[in-house]
Amino acid sequence: MIAVTILGNNSAVPSHNRHPTAQVLQSAEHVMLIDCGEGTQMQMGLYKIKKSRINHIFISHLHGDHYFGLIGLLNSLALNNRLNDLHIYAPEKLKAIIEIQMDVAGAGFPFQLYFHKLENEEVLFEDKKLSVECFKVNHRIECWGFLFREKKNKRKIVPRQIKKYKVPTSFYENLHSGEDFINGKNEVIKNEELTTAVEPPKSYAYCADTAFYEPITEKIKDVDLVYHESTYLHDLEKKAVERFHSTSKQAATIAKKAGAKKLLLGHFSSMYETLEEFKTEACEIFENTEIAEEGVCYLA
Amino acid sequence: MIAVTILGNNSAVPSHNRHPTAQVLQSAEHVMLIDCGEGTQMQMGLYKIKKSRINHIFISHLHGDHYFGLIGLLNSLALNNRLNDLHIYAPEKLKAIIEIQMDVAGAGFPFQLYFHKLENEEVLFEDKKLSVECFKVNHRIECWGFLFREKKNKRKIVPRQIKKYKVPTSFYENLHSGEDFINGKNEVIKNEELTTAVEPPKSYAYCADTAFYEPITEKIKDVDLVYHESTYLHDLEKKAVERFHSTSKQAATIAKKAGAKKLLLGHFSSMYETLEEFKTEACEIFENTEIAEEGVCYLA
Numbered sequence: 001m002i003a004v005t006i007l008g009n010n011s012a013v014p015s016h017n018r019h020p021t022a023q024v025l026q027s028a029e030h031v032m033l034i035d036c037g038e039g040t041q042m043q044m045g046l047y048k049i050k051k052s053r054i055n056h057i058f059i060s061h062l063h064g065d066h067y068f069g070l071i072g073l074l075n076s077l078a079l080n081n082r083l084n085d086l087h088i089y090a091p092e093k094l095k096a097i098i099e100i101q102m103d104v105a106g107a108g109f110p111f112q113l114y115f116h117k118l119e120n121e122e123v124l125f126e127d128k129k130l131s132v133e134c135f136k137v138n139h140r141i142e143c144w145g146f147l148f149r150e151k152k153n154k155r156k157i158v159p160r161q162i163k164k165y166k167v168p169t170s171f172y173e174n175l176h177s178g179e180d181f182i183n184g185k186n187e188v189i190k191n192e193e194l195t196t197a198v199e200p201p202k203s204y205a206y207c208a209d210t211a212f213y214e215p216i217t218e219k220i221k222d223v224d225l226v227y228h229e230s231t232y233l234h235d236l237e238k239k240a241v242e243r244f245h246s247t248s249k250q251a252a253t254i255a256k257k258a259g260a261k262k263l264l265l266g267h268f269s270s271m272y273e274t275l276e277e278f279k280t281e282a283c284e285i286f287e288n289t290e291i292a293e294e295g296v297c298y299l300a
Numbered sequence: 301m302i303a304v305t306i307l308g309n310n311s312a313v314p315s316h317n318r319h320p321t322a323q324v325l326q327s328a329e330h331v332m333l334i335d336c337g338e339g340t341q342m343q344m345g346l347y348k349i350k351k352s353r354i355n356h357i358f359i360s361h362l363h364g365d366h367y368f369g370l371i372g373l374l375n376s377l378a379l380n381n382r383l384n385d386l387h388i389y390a391p392e393k394l395k396a397i398i399e400i401q402m403d404v405a406g407a408g409f410p411f412q413l414y415f416h417k418l419e420n421e422e423v424l425f426e427d428k429k430l431s432v433e434c435f436k437v438n439h440r441i442e443c444w445g446f447l448f449r450e451k452k453n454k455r456k457i458v459p460r461q462i463k464k465y466k467v468p469t470s471f472y473e474n475l476h477s478g479e480d481f482i483n484g485k486n487e488v489i490k491n492e493e494l495t496t497a498v499e500p501p502k503s504y505a506y507c508a509d510t511a512f513y514e515p516i517t518e519k520i521k522d523v524d525l526v527y528h529e530s531t532y533l534h535d536l537e538k539k540a541v542e543r544f545h546s547t548s549k550q551a552a553t554i555a556k557k558a559g560a561k562k563l564l565l566g567h568f569s570s571m572y573e574t575l576e577e578f579k580t581e582a583c584e585i586f587e588n589t590e591i592a593e594e595g596v597c598y599l600a
Contacts, residue, residue: 013376014342020372038372039339042314062404064375068368072320072338075364076313093404100400104362104393106441141406 002027002148002202002300004225006266006292007043011209011231011245012065014039015270019294020065023227024049025204027150028129032056033073034146034206040069041076047295052082056125058132059090060208061143067094071101078109085112089124089134091142092117118144121219129153135219137210140244145210147220150201161194202300205260208267211241212250217258225300226260227292229267234281248278252285262300266292302327302448302502302600304525306566306592307343311509311531311545312365314339315570319594320365323527324349325504327450328429332356333373334446334506340369341376347595352382356425358432359390360508361443367394371401378409385412389424389434391442392417418444421519429453435519437510440544445510447520450501461494502600505560508567511541512550517558525600526560527592529567534581548578552585562600566592 003026008019020037024044031053033040044051051073059067067090077086086109088094095115102108116124118134125132129151134144154176167181167189175181181189205220208229220226231245240247246254248265255263263286265278272278275291282289290298303326308319320337324344331353333340344351351373359367367390377386386409388394395415402408416424418434425432429451434444454476467481467489475481481489505520508529520526531545540547546554548565555563563586565578572578575591582589590598 012379014345017345019342038369039342042319042339042342045314045317064372064401064405068372068375068401069338072364072368075368079312091404093400097397097400097404100393100397101364101368104391104397104441105364141404 001199002150002204002225003297004204004227004264004300005047005049005297006294007040007047007049008037009266009268009292009294010065011229011267011269013270016273018268018270019043020068021208021267022069023206024054025148027148027202030055030130032058032132032148034058035060035066035208036068036070036073037065038068038072041073043294051077052080052084054086055084056087056132057089058124058134058146058206059088059094060137060145060206061139061141062091062094063141063209066209070094071098074098074109074113075105075107077111078107082111085114087114087116087125089116089118089132091144092119118142135216137207137216138213138244139209139211143209145205145207145216145219147206147223148204150203152201153198155191155195156198157195165189165194167194204300205258207254209245211244212246212254214254214257216254220258220260222259224260225262225264225298226255226258227264227266228254230265230278230282231267231269233272233277248281249285252282252289255286255289260286261288263289264292264298265289301499302450302504302525303597304504304527304564304600305347305349305597306594307340307347307349308337309566309568309592309594310365311529311567311569313570316573318568318570319343320368321508321567322369323506324354325448327448327502330355330430332358332432332448334358335360335366335508336368336370336373337365338368338372341373343594351377352380355384355386356432357386357388357390358424358434358446358506359388359394360437360445360506361439361441362391362394363441363509366509370394371398374398374409374413375405375407377411378407382411385414387414387416387425389416389418389432391444392419418442433519435516437507437516438513438544439509439511443509445505445507445516445519447506447523448504450503452501453498455491455495456498457495465489465494467494504600505558507554509545511544512546512554514554514557516554520558520560522559524560525562525564525598526555526558527564527566528554530565530578530582531567531569533572533577548581549585552582552589555586555589560586561588563589564592564598565589
């Protein structure tokens with residue numbers, strides 16, 4: 001299961017008690033941060049997310065509303081004496097921005113900070129349970145989307161049944177993969193009798209900030225949950241084009257063309273005090289749409 | 301009158317719903333910001349302080365809890381299309397930190413930003429109503445205190461009385477300065493009959509972050525209101541010395557020796573959930589002490 005908690009859903013400047021972009025993704029034992037606008041560490045405090053548990057941070061691009069909170073977060077982790085490794089994936093120049101600010105403070109990190117610069121569309125992280133890829137989106141400056149995919153979980157062995165049918169240890173891996181068991185008497189014992197299914201793997205795509213950009217749909221094909229920026233309502237499509245942002249309907253079109261199961265809209269312009277209209281407009285094209293509300297956890 | 305609104309009273313990391321250091325000073329037509337920890341622009345929103353009105357920003361030193369919110373504030377001013385000049389007074393390296401972050405965003409300021417590096421104890425700003433000086437404090441890295449002094453206001457002429465006693469226009473300046481008027485008949489008309497007193501000029505000293513450092517008392521002699529950091533309670537004096545911070549009682553001692561009228565304590569360590577004890581301890585040495593509470597406006 002992938003759970004995404006929204007810490008900030010506003011664009012550019014904080015307003016209407018909405019904050020700049022940040023999201024926390026949880027899957028298996030991982031707690032990952034996607035973008036980190038100013039005040040992200042305070043939002044984590046508010047929504048009871050332990051910052052010490054974050055092990056990977058993905059920064060889409062270097063507009064301030066997506067990373068101004070990072071140095072404060074890192075500083076706090078250092079002052080709280082974090083020791084575990086931390087990985088940051090971001091456009092290359094962020095490294096110098098972190099370094100100059102640690103340097104003037106005469107400070108360092110008590111933990112190992114691995115900085116991975118984004119340069120190609122590739123797998124950034126992979127373990128037995130999850131992979132993270134980056135893909136290009138289309139903004140005014142270099143900007144990346146991220147695709148989180150859980151791996152297929154092995155079927156779970158039922159010990160009581162294993163004992164009953166005397167399955168040897170050597171065959172366990174085959175059971176995990178879903179094979180039936182044939183015993184010494186050539187009787188076929190169905191896999192379903194020996195194992196239980198586990199939750200199917202989920203996927204989450206983060207697409208911000210970006211103009212309407214169809215190549216994204218190929219990258220995030222059939223994703224369970226897609227977050228797509230929706231800075232403006234559709235009457236401001238022209239402004240969206242000029243600013244390399246998207247409208248409600250453009251976000252919905254991407255979700256539809258990608259065959260996504262669910263769409264989450266965010267990065268709303270400060271010109272909008274209320275957000276219901278974004279959902280109404282998007283639903284005309286893609287029904288399963290939700291507004292990304294701060295503090296709410298959405299499941300892929 | 302000088303009014304100081306506290307936006308953040310915590311040290312190092314945000315905690316217990318307390319924020320890193322920032323204060324807004326208002327005097328005559330000026331709105332000045334002293335330090336700018338992460339989230340300062342959000343705190344301004346919360347406490348209804350218009351960020352567009354700020355014309356001077358003073359940054360004491362380059363530990364993150366005193367400036368990480370500055371780039372976000374500047375960015376928002378730029379996006380809100382501020383046009384008025386803005387002056388920043390800070391240690392020299394802050395300039396490069398601002399520049400690199402504007403540069404990666406491909407952004408600039410629509411207003412003129414004047415960066416004044418702090419290097420000597422001197423008057424940083426002066427107009428007809430207010431002067432601001434900086435002075436050295438004693439912290440782990442280069443760190444400055446700031447002294448805000450209002451100028452003596454001229455006495456206010458009472459038009460009705462001026463007319464009655466036929467005071468010529470050429471004598472108005474003398475009246476402003478408090479002189480009596482002698483008319484053609486050699487009668488002395490007391491200044492008090494012709495003018496009214498105005499509020500006496502006030503002064504405010506900001507002393508953070510600093511170890512207990514007696515030379516400060518000479519710089520801020522007889523100040524109306526002094527803010528002095530008080531990171532720890534007095535039982536942790538040893539830790540305060542090591543970290544170049546102060547305790548409640550040390551702050552009170554500085555206020556007492558300086559002959560200040562009132563003391564404001566702030567920059568509390570996150571180890572303290574409640575703050576009453578700081579006041580209790582300080583009051584043993586200097587009675588007129590208050591805890592700097594966020595959102596509260598203190599008058600010099």
